[in-house]
Amino acid sequence: MSHVGLPFVHVFGESLELFREVLNATKDAQPFVIAGSGTLGWDMVASNLCEKEDNALVLHTGYVWLFCYLLILPLLIDRYFGDSFAECLEIYGANVTQLKAPIGSRPSLSQIEQALRSKQYKILTITHVDTSTGVLSDIKSIAELTRRVSPSTLVVVDGVCSVGCEEINFSEWDLDIVLTASQKALGVPPGLSLLLASSRAMKVFHNRKGPETSYFASWKKWLPIMQAYESRKPMYFATPPVQLIYALNTSLKQILERPLADRLADHKKGSQMVKDFVEKTLGLKTLPDSRAESANGMTAVWIPEGVKLQELLPKIASQQVVFAGGLHKEIASMLQF
Numbered sequence: 001m002s003h004v005g006l007p008f009v010h011v012f013g014e015s016l017e018l019f020r021e022v023l024n025a026t027k028d029a030q031p032f033v034i035a036g037s038g039t040l041g042w043d044m045v046a047s048n049l050c051e052k053e054d055n056a057l058v059l060h061t062g063y064v065w066l067f068c069y070l071l072i073l074p075l076l077i078d079r080y081f082g083d084s085f086a087e088c089l090e091i092y093g094a095n096v097t098q099l100k101a102p103i104g105s106r107p108s109l110s111q112i113e114q115a116l117r118s119k120q121y122k123i124l125t126i127t128h129v130d131t132s133t134g135v136l137s138d139i140k141s142i143a144e145l146t147r148r149v150s151p152s153t154l155v156v157v158d159g160v161c162s163v164g165c166e167e168i169n170f171s172e173w174d175l176d177i178v179l180t181a182s183q184k185a186l187g188v189p190p191g192l193s194l195l196l197a198s199s200r201a202m203k204v205f206h207n208r209k210g211p212e213t214s215y216f217a218s219w220k221k222w223l224p225i226m227q228a229y230e231s232r233k234p235m236y237f238a239t240p241p242v243q244l245i246y247a248l249n250t251s252l253k254q255i256l257e258r259p260l261a262d263r264l265a266d267h268k269k270g271s272q273m274v275k276d277f278v279e280k281t282l283g284l285k286t287l288p289d290s291r292a293e294s295a296n297g298m299t300a301v302w303i304p305e306g307v308k309l310q311e312l313l314p315k316i317a318s319q320q321v322v323f324a325g326g327l328h329k330e331i332a333s334m335l336q337f
């Protein structure tokens, strides 16, 4: 199928509009949908919005000192979302400050306020749902706080594990970036990096002092392409993954078939049932400190003392149930079934 043929041009243009709709965003928000995984969204943020020595505040939802391990075991480290975003920002030259919280919790609003008052930050990043702990961040309150305390700081949300299953009102909450990937709650095969940028973020990009610091991730290259497809005209920078964008179009239409609020309510209801069963019937503990800070699209469970994951997972798998073995280096092995 041609990537400049009319049928595809229509599907791509429409997908950009539908993506905006899934995030409850107004027309001035700029979508980017490019070939890559969620991680490419970090590179887009770092290379287009940050310049050398810009300050970035990275909020962690439950990670403790991976850095020690980084020095000793560089090859064994897997990715943790706040840490990896911080690492990506640093590679592009930003000065990163990390605000950490113990596993299972998140930095408090007063800690965030204190940090925002201590320095002028160009961007603040939040992982909406931390996939390694199941902790949900209150992005609405954090955005509100940022606007009050440090109005020009861009609020960047890693929504890879939340877009499609958690409430996000991009424009009403005044967010600047939400980035995600195709393969989680959007239900599309992996291979697409999706990002929505506010007009405030686009202004920061257009007012850069120096050139953007990536070639493939450059918004200077991609903005005209996205604008062209949205006005149903083909334009070439690098070949889009045509079949994935068809799949995205189908999925976004399924998501928007009925009111988004109903879909999110179903996710929440399903998740509460899982959590009730895990906690009340099985008597196990979930990772987040409270239900209010728990994700609605995933549940992270502590395995009981004495139970070996390596023995448990194959038994669960033999019942046709697939569990992830855990992501967080401090508290799990990477075993997957």
Ligand SMILES: *Cc1c(COP(=O)(O)O)cnc(C)c1O
Binding pocket: 037, 038, 039, 040, 081, 127, 129, 130, 131, 158, 159, 160, 161, 181
């Ligand atoms: C999965 C995930 C990522 C990374 O996405 P990839 O598509 O694997 O690059 C980033 N952030 C969060 C919160 C995730 O869950």
